[in-house]
Amino acid sequence: MISPRIAFVDVDGTLIDSGEVIAPSSIEAVRLARQNGHLVYLSTGRASVEIYPAIREIGFDGAVSAGGGFAEVGDDVVISRTMPxxxxxxxxxxxxxxxxxxxxxxxxxxxxxxxxxxxxxxxxxxxxxxxxxxxxxxxxxxxxxxxxxxxxxxxxxxxxxxxxxxxxxxxxxxxxxxxxxxxxxxxxxxxxxxxxxxxxxxxxxxxGGVNKGTTILQLLDLLGLDAASAIGIGDSNNDIEMLQVCGVGIAMGNATAEVKSHADEVTTSVLDDGVWNAFRRHGLI
Incomplete structure (x- = not known):
């Protein structure tokens, strides 16, 4: 039996493209992974209020939002890292x-x-x-x-x-x-x-010190999970720390060269089944 994993998926440029459309395979990948017993979290620079209902309705176990400022498990805010x-x-x-x-x-x-x-x-x-x-x-x-x-x-x-x-x-x-x-x-x-x-x-x-990566580490500690079990998928500079702390850091095919240099591997682009292919490769689906 495959051990459960946890995946952190960026939104803009990863789950959806800059025109804010989504590949059906990305929706299916998230839902299948969760059906298979894995955890799937959003990890976005957007504030929670900026995560559109159509994105929420795909179904996620929680979210890291505002670039690491907050973390939710289900509907509960469990981490808040605000400025003085x-x-x-x-x-x-x-x-x-x-x-x-x-x-x-x-x-x-x-x-x-x-x-x-x-x-x-x-x-x-x-x-x-x-x-x-x-x-x-x-x-x-x-x-x-x-x-x-x-x-x-x-x-x-x-x-x-x-x-x-x-x-x-x-x-x-x-x-x-x-x-x-x-x-x-x-x-x-x-x-x-x-x-x-x-x-x-x-x-x-x-x-200083607040980013997706450091908040993910705090969240994993709360969940009792090892960072080695985590998969991070992103495309932008605010994803770099996430890719570094997760056991497997995956850059999208449309990611910047800098982001790719910090990733363990590169998947296909956002509208070319990038999330699906990453999940498939690592046995989540």
């Missing part, structure tokens, strides 16, 4: 002084600056032109109404400095990553390249 209020205040002050659009992620709310919705609307429209007509065999995870991310970013509420685990910055300035790193890098974990096509003008910031 003064750290959030310092971060927000820097963004505002620099003129960068940004948003803050708590567990169940987003706090966008006023320009975020318009920036994402432009990004989504540009991405739609790049993608062209979606393949008829693929399903969208966003539904037919207004795109959920635009709906979320339309609510510009006063910032809070409590309960914040991560921020995302969006700028036309190609030096944004260097500027953010120089200003915040001493106390924060700053990475770039997490939003396709925005390059070094975007990135995300967590508290």
């Amino acid at each position: 209020e003064d750290a959030v205040a310092r971060m927000v002050a820097f963004y505002e002084d620099a003129g960068y659009d940004f948003y803050l992620q708590s567990y169940d709310k987003l706090y966008p600056s006023p320009g975020v919705r318009a920036r994402f609307a432009t990004y989504l429209e540009d991405d739609k032109e790049r993608q062209g007509d979606p393949r008829p065999d693929l399903g969208s995870v966003t539904g037919a109404d207004e795109h959920p991310v635009l709906k979320a970013f339309a609510d510009v509420r006063p910032f809070t400095f409590t309960g914040i685990a991560k921020s995302v910055f969006l700028a036309g300035d190609l030096r944004a990553f260097e500027r953010v790193t120089n200003a915040l890098g001493g106390d924060f974990h700053v990475i770039t390249g997490t939003i396709p096509h925005m390059g070094r003008g975007s990135g995300e910031v967590t508290l």
Whole structure:
């Protein structure tokens, strides 16, 4: 009998592509793996509130969200790694002084600056032109109404400095990553390249030491599982620590060269059965 494994699956670029469509094989892989007695967790830079219902409905045992800021087992939040209020205040002050659009992620709310919705609307429209007509065999995870991310970013509420685990910055300035790193890098974990096509003008910031990998280790300890039994699958820079701590780190075929260099192996791309092939290779399905 095969011993149960635990798999951590990134969302953007791994489970779904940048056009937010999903290969049917990915849905089937997750469901079959769980039917076979394995655990399957989401591991995403998205806040929990940004994980669309269509993704949740695939069925997962839990999630690591906000780039390691939170972890859920079932419906219960079991890990919360939020920033001190003064750290959030310092971060927000820097963004505002620099003129960068940004948003803050708590567990169940987003706090966008006023320009975020318009920036994402432009990004989504540009991405739609790049993608062209979606393949008829693929399903969208966003539904037919207004795109959920635009709906979320339309609510510009006063910032809070409590309960914040991560921020995302969006700028036309190609030096944004260097500027953010120089200003915040001493106390924060700053990475770039997490939003396709925005390059070094975007990135995300967590508290120093907070990332998917370190939170996964805490979660595995709570679950009483060995990291050697874990499989991590991702494509972006915020997945690197996850790939490093899991017994098997798998990069998607569409992953960056840097991510692939930290992986134990590479599967096929997101819409070419990448998750299915990884699960199949390691006996989950």
